[in-house]
Amino acid sequence: MPENQILDELVYEPISGSLLYKDVRYLLIRPETLAGFQKNLVERCGQEGSAALFEGGYAGGSLSARKYQKIHNFCDQEIVKFMMNMGNQIGWGNFRLVSYDAALNHLCVAVHDSPFAQAYGPSSQGVCHLIRGVLAGMAEVLFDRTCNAAEVQCRAMGDEACRFEIEAGKDKAGSGKLKAQSSKLKGESSKLKARSLKLKAQSSKLKGESSKLKAQS
Secondary structure, three states: OOOOHHHHHOEEEOOOOEEEEOOEEEOOOOHHHHHHHHHHHHHHHOHHHHHHHHHHHHHHHHHHHHHHHHHHOOOHHHHHHHHHHHHHHOOOOEEEEEEEEOOOOEEEEEEEOOHHHHHHOOOOOOOOHHHHHHHHHHHHHHHOEEEEEEEEEOHHHOOOOEEEEEEEEEEEOOHHHHHHHHHHHHHHHHHHHHHHHHHHHHHHHHHHHHHHHHHHO
């Protein structure tokens, strides 16, 4: 039987019903379950549904790449190799690094036998949004930039394998999130100011009514 480092080191905790690898919890789930969820999400939300799946994969890919690079003291090339092997060993398909150019902040990965494409069935566009997100999240760790990924080929579209082109954006990693948080805080500050003005107006009105009652008495 081929060696599988992830399975060999997977820890089962019966009390909590947990499967852990390096203290990170994982779960086994049929790809048909995810495909059913994805189809309903995209049907109801369109491209926003696909984007949500991408973002979920992005978060997981970024967290995993950072954690395992730190644990094993990997260089960038080593963490790419580790993540490719991990994708294979947890059943996400046969990952193969096509190209990696640190100078151009570009990465290309091919995945044969993607379970997501297999379970989804025929499609006019790529369906492996979770893989796309994981690869972009991993690339964020490599390039220290917010990254994006395009699935330029997909088994669901009839291609031999799924192929992903990943590149870094202009923003530093996390800057987009910070901008969103800043905008949210500004919005909340404006709301608080509006409430404060409303309370002041109500207070002035109550003082006026109080003075009027005193005059009448």
